[in-house]
Structures are given as structure tokens and as C-alpha cells.
Amino acid sequence: MNSPQVFTLLGRAGCGKGTQAKLLTEKFGLTYIGSGEILRAISKEENFNGKKIKETISQGKLAPTFLIFQQWVNQLGKIKLADDKNFKGILFDGSPRKLIEAQMMEEAMVWYEWDKNFKAILVDISREEAFGRLTKRRQCKDCGQLIPYVGDYKNLEKCDKCGGELVVRQDDTPEAINLRLDLFDQEVMPVVEFFEKRGYLIKINGEQPIEKVFEEILSKI
Ligand SMILES: [Zn+2]
16 A cells, blocks of 8 residues: 555445544544534634535535635645555545536545545445435434444444434434435435546445454455
8 A cells, every 4th residue: 555545434324434533543643634623623714604604514414525624734734744654544534415516526635645545435325225324323312322223233222432312313304314315326326436537436335344444444444
């Protein structure tokens, strides 16, 4: 493997990419750049952006591309300038969510001279599988941890982090889940096709136990 490595994880909600992101970050000592963290940071800014992002998040809407990219372009510029010998690479979580973001991400990879080391990892599960997992997944009432409906997690009786009670999420209704899955088919599938055409895509079977998914990723990157 060439160093540094830059990865982004794609997949339908419920595919377990959060877990795989954690495993990959730990295994290779990657720098984690998550859209969720970026949005939370913007929402703390005392200006128009901060105010409006707070509203956007609370209404469950998507944040605009340029704001997210502005944040991570700042971060990437600092990383490149530091030229840290311990820098192992980056893992993007939650981006890109639409075609224009994928195109911008490729442009950025070329700009930062990481395009030869860039891989988009699709943790592939069918729409039916995603629907089944999302209707059955639970959340800790106390710490908010999401408990996926896969492997040993299915039998978990209490939160494995804090011991809190596990409940089905209010917003995991069949209608809301179908909307989320529609959004993937309409917006993220073009991203997957774009990365495939450009030679960046690695496709992983997400319908197997967590360890097997991770093994398959390691064998293909
Ligand atoms: Zn908990």
C-alpha cells in the first residue's frame, strides 16, 4: 500500500459503514474527517452560517456542499503544510452524498496529489436488507449510541457502552426509512457509478458478519 491512503466509505443506511470506518481508522492510524463533526463545528460559529446550519440540521435537511468543502479544504491544506511523518492518511465519513461532491472530491485528490492513493469503498447491501436492518435497529436512551441489527448486536439487551435501555428510534418509521433509501438511489448511486468509471471504487459484500466485511476490505485495498 502506498502511504498516505485516502478512503471514503459509501453505502446505504444500515450497511455498517460507521463500524468499518472506526475499524479502518484504528488499524491504519488514519485521520478521521466526518461530515457530522464538521456540521457540529459550523453550528457553533457565531455568524449566519452557524445559525442557519442549526436550523438545517434540526429540520433534517442536507447541508450545502460548499460549506462542508470549505471546512475540509481548510483541514487538508493544514495537513499538507504540516508534512507530518506520522501522517498515515485520511478517512472521509459521510461524503460525498451527490455527484457534484464526488467530482469535487476527485479534483481535490488531484490537487493534494493523493489521487493515486484514493479509494472509495462501497459497503454494499441491498435495499431490502437495509430496510430490514433499519426497522429493527435500536438506540441507547442514555448515550444515544446506535445499535445496528447485525451479528451479536441483535441479542444485546443493554447498551454495551453505558448500560442504558435500548429502544427503537422514533424517526425510524417505514416512511422515513424509505425516504432515506430513495435519497441513496437518486443521489448516491450516481456517485458510486462515477467512482467506478474513474477506477476508484472497491465493492464489498456488506451482507456478511462485521469481521468478514472488514477482512474483505483489507484484502482489497
Ligand atoms: Zn448507552
